[in-house]
Amino acid sequence: MAAVTGCGSNTGREGAGGNVSGDKPALSQWYHQYGEAGTQQAVERYAEEYPDATVSVQWSPGDYDKKTAAALLTDGGPDVFEYGNGPSIDMIKGGQVADLSDLLGDARSDFTPSLLERVTYQGKLYAIPQATDMQLLVYRKSLLQQAGVQPPQTVDELLAAAKKLTTDDVKGLFVGNDGGVGILGGPALWSAGADYLTQDGRFGFDTPAVAESLRKLRELFSSKALLLGAPTDWSDPSAFTQGLTAMQFTGLWTLPQIQKAFGDDFGVLPWPKLDASTGAPSVPVGAYSASVSTKSSNVDAAKKFVKWLWVDQTDKQLDWAQSYGFHIPARKSLAEKADKLKSGPAADAVRFVNEHGHAQTPLLWTPKSGTAYSDALNRIVKSGSDPATELKAVKAVVEAELKRIAG
């Protein structure tokens, strides 16, 4: 790491670049590997354009989250890094990430509030959202028409539609090779009018409606209308674009590929509400967010870089969200400028984020709580365990975790 001296006062961007002095701090910035072509070159270009430090980009394929979490324990970790939905509560409590509260300034009101809330703990901000992602249901219009099926508005309608759309060659619905255990945990709760945690931070889904909602997932799994064991998983549109399934729960980022394959022949929906009287439609919303490691040898320079890239450089943020795949800019003013999001299914998706969006998981939802819920979902969906009993076990784990965090 280069020496730090002399940079403190060098706040102005010199525009010309090029002839900067040799004592610029060196920063390393980590990203996970994005699927869209051109993303790596884009972030490398952004880093090169930063005048006040030499920023080297590390682009990591594979298990990025675990690699980063481990690297943060050492001096060899990143100075600046992105993390899915922001740093975990234990990273924050363990003092591994720097307080970024002072970076937003006037721009604070321009960031999507739910995203900021997800990365705020006890009033302090620990990450800057880079772009919004969401998951939603995509369906093939022509296949639904052929089968005489309307786009489903409730879970029962979804189930009936999936069954009707299933033929010898095409399954009705794809929600991941694990039968939705990985991605439908949240939607199943919101669909039943519940949430992970209540407003005052207690366990939020010990209700009969949630048990019913989980039972529906089991019904879906055993209906033979679900595509299971596809070569690619839910986050990739291949199963849908190759015609293995008529509907798929997937990410907003897949829309360009779907559009290329089907043109106008597809529509998007949120995960439907449980039934006519219960719950609401929902879409999970998340964001990769930039954090600064407290083990960085130059926390101030790293913070300045984060402010430059993810707060000041709005044109780069728009480029990042729009030029490679489909993401919604994390700032409201930029989302309004994003041309690709103004029409068709993409415009519907943006509307869903505003009307039905939920943070993927709350900050206080620890990995241990997550594992307990996902284990329960596995047993309910795949083996037919009783939802009410399983939920009780999850509640015990979550309450112990909440107590540990509070203590």
Added chain:
Amino acid sequence: MSSPAPLGARLRGRHDRNLWFAVFVGPFVLGLLVFVYVPIVWSVVLSFFDARNTVTPTDFVGLGNYLDMLRDAAFRSSLLTFVVFAVFIVPTTFVVSLGLALMVHRTRFAQTFFRSVFFLPTACSYVVASLVWKLSIFNGVRFGLANTVLGWFGAEPVPWLSVTQPPWYWLVIVTARMWLQAGFYMILFLAGLQRIAPSLYEAAAIDGATGWKVLRYLTLPQLRATSTAVLLLLLINAFQAFDEFYNLLASDGQYPPYARPPLVYLYYAALGQGQDFGHGSAGAVLLTLLIALVALVQGRFLGLGRRED
């Protein structure tokens, strides 16, 4: 020879033997210390601390982590998963590799070729084999290899890795590992077979023993030492199962609880986003003790290391 050699020369030894010993062995000893012994000791230390998101903890919890792990239903069920796995994999690999060894040993035609063919999978990585199994042989759609074969008989495609009733995932996991390791154990058995003196077989033939009887009363008893070693290795390897489970069954951020052997569980506890090194280390120590115990009991039971009579 009258005056004693200088200290440097004595340290180097005759013909610089000590020096060369240090040059060749030193780096490995250093590597062993840095990458094996220090982490093991550190892990034991961590197991007595509350070590979340840190490897230099300050919060001593005594045996708390150990008690937590023993009370943890998920950890206990991971041990049960191991038992199920071992019950599947140990006898089948044993029988298959012994069968292969007997076949290859007896064949007079292209013996080296067959030996190589059966041994080759050992060189393949578990990750690669898992991906081949998952993506092309046992995927759940109509055009997967296994499902294509089933389709010839008019059967529905089976989502091998997605269902628990029936638990087809065991078939996928066990066949992957068997394919990978049977060749290695075959070589061990072959070595054992080659040590049996031909005169024993000749004597048996004169006594009128044939086929099955030769195997039962001559070959198997003579292979006893090899079999014992193979069983022990199989069991310890099964305890360490990780790669094929992880690569066949992990999906986006989650892992099913029904096929989570101890190492996978500990990996998620300690190295997942949880970064809970205290509990993870305590689990690892418990697992090590358990493996040592099983090895000791098995050794006593089967007579490992006992001098052959």
